[in-house]
Amino acid sequence: MINQHTQELINKGEMLPLMEDFYTIQGEGFHTGKAAYFIRIGGCDVGCHWCDVKESWNAKLHPPTKTDAIVENAKKYANTVVITGGEPLMWNLDYITNALHQSNVKTHIETSGAYKISGKWNWICLSPKKTKLPLNDIYIVANELKIIVYNKNDFKFAEEQASKVSKNCELFLQPEWSNREKMTPLIVDYVMKNPNWKISLQTHKYLNIP
Numbered sequence: 001m002i003n004q005h006t007q008e009l010i011n012k013g014e015m016l017p018l019m020e021d022f023y024t025i026q027g028e029g030f031h032t033g034k035a036a037y038f039i040r041i042g043g044c045d046v047g048c049h050w051c052d053v054k055e056s057w058n059a060k061l062h063p064p065t066k067t068d069a070i071v072e073n074a075k076k077y078a079n080t081v082v083i084t085g086g087e088p089l090m091w092n093l094d095y096i097t098n099a100l101h102q103s104n105v106k107t108h109i110e111t112s113g114a115y116k117i118s119g120k121w122n123w124i125c126l127s128p129k130k131t132k133l134p135l136n137d138i139y140i141v142a143n144e145l146k147i148i149v150y151n152k153n154d155f156k157f158a159e160e161q162a163s164k165v166s167k168n169c170e171l172f173l174q175p176e177w178s179n180r181e182k183m184t185p186l187i188v189d190y191v192m193k194n195p196n197w198k199i200s201l202q203t204h205k206y207l208n209i210p
């Protein structure tokens with residue numbers, strides 16, 4: 001059980017349930033290929049059956065960690081941090097993004113958008129899920145829309161979601177990893193017919209890096 005003091009620090013974002021943090025290369029989407037420090041915060045109830053980090057879902061398994069300590073460590077490695085999860089917007093991210101900006105570190109987020117937005121972001125990657133749709137406010141501020149394509153119905157979902165984002169938002173279709181052999185050729189074909197979309201591959205998995 002978390003005591004009341006710890007709970008208050010979590011509410012203010014001064015502690016976060018850290019699952020893991022690591023220096024790697026952004027494998028997906030617009031910033032693919034860029035070195036970045038990843039901070040993975042535990043907790044998610046969106047329930048994607050193909051989620052590649054199901055170990056993140058139960059926040060109780062991930063110890064509340066002082067945000068200052070996470071930031072002190074991150075800034076040794078990179079000028080860009082990617083905050084992911086789990087679903088990072090389940091937590092108050094104002095404190096961590098302020099602290100990162102004070103150290104001149106750029107803040108990127110990977111989110112389903114299913115929770116209220118907090119934090120100040122240099123880049124927002126929105127990856128909507130049918131099981132728990134994004135809240136309205138995030139569509140207009142998303143820099144990148146990344147739809148995971150598990151089956152053919154996901155192309156229709158992608159167009160519905162694209163109709164909600166700003167006209168400057170970058171549009172990506174990413175094959176669901178376990179179904180990539182089937183869906184990648186369909187995405188290739190779709191992008192050639194609809195060049196407002198680009199393909200995103202999980203390049204870190206091909207490179208065997210985190």
Ligand SMILES: C[S@@+](CC[C@H](N)C(=O)[O-])C[C@H]1O[C@@H](n2cnc3c(N)ncnc32)[C@H](O)[C@@H]1O
Nearest residue numbers: 050051052085086087110111112127175176177
């Ligand atoms: C693990 S999620 C964490 C952040 C947030 N919960 C979200 O879904 O955006 C990070 C990214 O991986 C994508 N992803 C998760 N499982 C995947 C899979 N099996 N194949 C392809 N992409 C996947 C998500 O859609 C998201 O863009």
Ligand SMILES: Nc1nc2[nH]cc(C(=O)O)c2c(=O)[nH]1
Nearest residue numbers: 025026027028084110204210
């Ligand atoms: N290299 C690498 N790039 C990523 N881009 C988004 C990731 C995520 O899990 O949020 C991820 C990840 O887990 N590893």
Ligand code: SF4
Nearest residue numbers: 044046047048051086
């Ligand atoms: S929203 Fe993200 S972390 Fe949550 S289940 Fe879906 S892919 Fe996994």
Ligand SMILES: [Mg+2]
Nearest residue numbers: 052053084210
């Ligand atoms: Mg990942």
